[in-house]
Amino acid sequence: MLQRYFPILEWGRSYDRPALTSDLMAAVIVTIMLIPQSLAYAMLAGLPPVVGLYASILPLFAYALFGTSRTLAVGPVAVVSLMTASAVGAIAAPGTAEYWEAAVTLAALSGVMLVVLGLLRLGFLANLLSHPVISGFISASGVLIATSQLKHILGVKAGGETWPEMLAGLASALGDSNLATLAIGIPATLFLFWVRKGLKPALQRLGLSPRAADMTAKAGPVVAVALSILAVIGFGLEAQGVSVVGAIPQGLPPFALPSTDLALLQALWVPALLISVIGFVESVSVAQTLAAKRRQRIVPDQELIGLGASNIASALSGGYPVTGGFARSVVNFDAGAQTPAAGAFTAVGIGLASLFLTPLLFHLPNATLAATIIVAVLSLVDFKTPRQLWAYSKADFAAHAATIAVTLVSGVELGVIAGVAVGLLLYLWRASRPHAAIVGRVPGTEHFRNVERHKVLTLPHLLTIRVDESLTYLNARWLEEYVLEQVADRPALRHVVLMASAVNAIDASGLESLEAINHRLADGGIKLHLSEVKGPVMDRLKRTHFLDDLSGRVFLSQDAAFADLALDTGEEPPSPIPDEARGLI
């Protein structure tokens, strides 16, 4: 029990020196990667860069205690930072104490929500985010994030919440571009692109092993940071208008408390929920991918608790919402991390950096951080998916396109909500009109098949309908309409058989529809029969009055139903056996 909520009790017991060495090694590499990232994402979230460091210390300890993935690297990530900026930006002005407090409160709210979802085992709600919605949302977020950072590369002030606003702001500010800033920003961007694409092959040509080359390339952003700090100092670029990070308070994170202002909580709960769900979905996908590679296992409901604890820890130490990052976790995994202790060691590394390194970062240009972000997020933009979806499923394409369009035009929150709504609507639409077929007997056999696809035998006074779906409230009304419509077309009808071979369940609405159909058919002098009802479904029906009220009978097989009802044409005196029925009985 205790072990379920504290996975550390499991892996901690067998922790040994080889695991320690691997974890330490991975922690060093992730720390080097995380320092510029955390500063940059805090800037993206509209917060002082140091908040990014704060969000990369305690949350990692918390995840090491509660998380079930051995290799997930928790911390600030791009999409959640953008969502934080959008949520908090609606409440306070960036740079103010209120803004920071709202971000802390957002992390606390999101943390509590995640823990509650985990304890209630409501992780399945994340299912509402379909792959096309997530992919559309992340692509659009990538575009929004990259666009939002262009102002730092140009060295101008430009606002805008939505993409059209941002583009308009950039266009009108373009003339004010600061050349010194451009001279930092453009080379930094190009360098980082090259690091991403060209450095690894180059290092391999120099004789490094592929893995060593890969790891070394991850230090590229640190090189860009160091070079641009040197350039700012060497050429005195601050005097020429290059804006820099400036003084970063030295020391460990402060103890912080989220606001308890009701109005603030009310304004933040919807974004907090969206951040929680999006963060959870991103994080679980990465964790699952990595766990599968080593045949390990993660527990999604416990992951909710782990991420929740991380966010609460982030809030208590002045940080903002965090989750498991994709790129960072892959690096952690590739660098050989064996246990969540690697995360704790990374936290120690970031703690040391915030104690001793921050003075070195005074002259770090914002343009370099912006370049880091732009290069990182553009890889999120996915041009292949829309084409694949269009080819595979128009409904999924619609959900994808709606998510992208609404995210770009109306912001991240409405984007996610629109995607979920469109996806759900299309799902419900399909679920409300399941596949059904009028079936007839394949001559010479006991098989019954769709009259539209096969040459089968039917009788004018006997109609058999096969429904290929459970009978639930979503299709209950459809079922009534469908059956009554079929009946209205057939004046000679005396018997309707509902072939239930594909009906896995009947809920209360489905049952009421069956009762209504039974009564309505009886009013019209038609008997309703069932055939091939599954065992568990029949057990439930036996608990109701339905079987007593049923005007017809329940047949074990469709063949038995057909044989029995074929002769009952209802003509008096009994007609001779109709030609079609002769030989069936």
Place this chain on the structure above:
Amino acid sequence: MLQRYFPILEWGRSYDRPALTSDLMAAVIVTIMLIPQSLAYAMLAGLPPVVGLYASILPLFAYALFGTSRTLAVGPVAVVSLMTASAVGAIAAPGTAEYWEAAVTLAALSGVMLVVLGLLRLGFLANLLSHPVISGFISASGVLIATSQLKHILGVKAGGETWPEMLAGLASALGDSNLATLAIGIPATLFLFWVRKGLKPALQRLGLSPRAADMTAKAGPVVAVALSILAVIGFGLEAQGVSVVGAIPQGLPPFALPSTDLALLQALWVPALLISVIGFVESVSVAQTLAAKRRQRIVPDQELIGLGASNIASALSGGYPVTGGFARSVVNFDAGAQTPAAGAFTAVGIGLASLFLTPLLFHLPNATLAATIIVAVLSLVDFKTPRQLWAYSKADFAAHAATIAVTLVSGVELGVIAGVAVGLLLYLWRASRPHAAIVGRVPGTEHFRNVERHKVLTLPHLLTIRVDESLTYLNARWLEEYVLEQVADRPALRHVVLMASAVNAIDASGLESLEAINHRLADGGIKLHLSEVKGPVMDRLKRTHFLDDLSGRVFLSQDAAFADLALDTGEEPPSPIPDEARGLI
């Protein structure tokens, strides 16, 4: 095409004298029933009684033009009147011009929404209201309505939106009860209950035919109205504090225009949508029941347009939201109505009443109208359903109970929303964890069955999973977790076969999950195979790269997969054929 949107073109062509006679006869009976009902429901809606008459004229003509049911009787109904009171009461004080204007606007909004839903063929959205939710909502509304009318019987002033508030208001006002009002209200209520239960048998004992007795009993409320007017005049009860309807403007409905105030529209759109959907669902259920009795057909999407036109007509003539009423439609049907022309004749009857009868209603006590309402709505309260649901399906019971509780405690709008939310949540929860089974071969056959229910043959290096559900985004994540969990437990595994005999469709998310499973298994050295994939599903998969990337193969039958993979245990040099596999191949 024209005929689709104007069903009158269909039935109007064959209209003849027998149909005319039947329709006129039905119209007289429905008119007699409708006069007191429409006054009473307008009072329930917080509107002057005459508005009930206005809402019973033009809307009936509109439905006769656009509706597809031959026998539906449109007009004010109890539940929609309560919802109107709740929606408009939040905006203006009853009795004011603003209140009336808001009610007119609500009808217009609801009418436009219904027409739009009909043109877009979105009638399926009504499916979200399951039978347990509707039944719970109507029961709770019945209790709310009856309680809200008790103050008129007691002759006191008492407010309250929710049930606890109403009860508290009544309790504190009980001491101020007006004895003269009670002397009207209690006998009227008892008389109307007796009319409902005892009058028909009494009339039959006097020699009337059952049908004639039934029709005569419907005039009971008119008798109660007449007697109580005479009592008020005869005993001078107004002087003793009995409140009466008072002056009702004589004449045809005025021409009215809905408000175009944006703030008002914004406040009303949610209630308008709920009224539209609830009204539509109620109305279609009645219409379908009646149509089935005569083997006629209604077209739900056209019904949306018919009801929408009725509500727009109601708004333009100073009325409030209307829909097809249950009791009234049954009377119309039983009285022999053949076509929607009966509704138009009823409208003429109500028009004559509002021209000539209104002066007679001056002394009509509100207590009598309240008694009419109480007796009518208490039949809506359904005590059997909760017990039946509890026995049949706990999930459906939960949706039912939530709807009742929230409707009573927080009002009609939140009640419907809560019911829909709970129902949807439970549905999604179940859809997100479908039934799946590990299957093995039944010895000596080609059948594969669940290992937990049957003695079957399995092999340690070969796992076969059968999923009994389409692969959609709701269960995509579950599928990944389920497969990877099963794999994590089996170290000797080399092959996983997904038996897709029950998979009717795979959406884009399902496909991505399959791809992820394929890659993750490949990372762990396990091949993924498919078996028994349905034709249409296979056609779609062929349009993607999935089949190229699949590490294993697609087998036509599970038997072929088993036979082929049974030997590939992966041991080198090739092990002797394992005992379990010998004889299978």
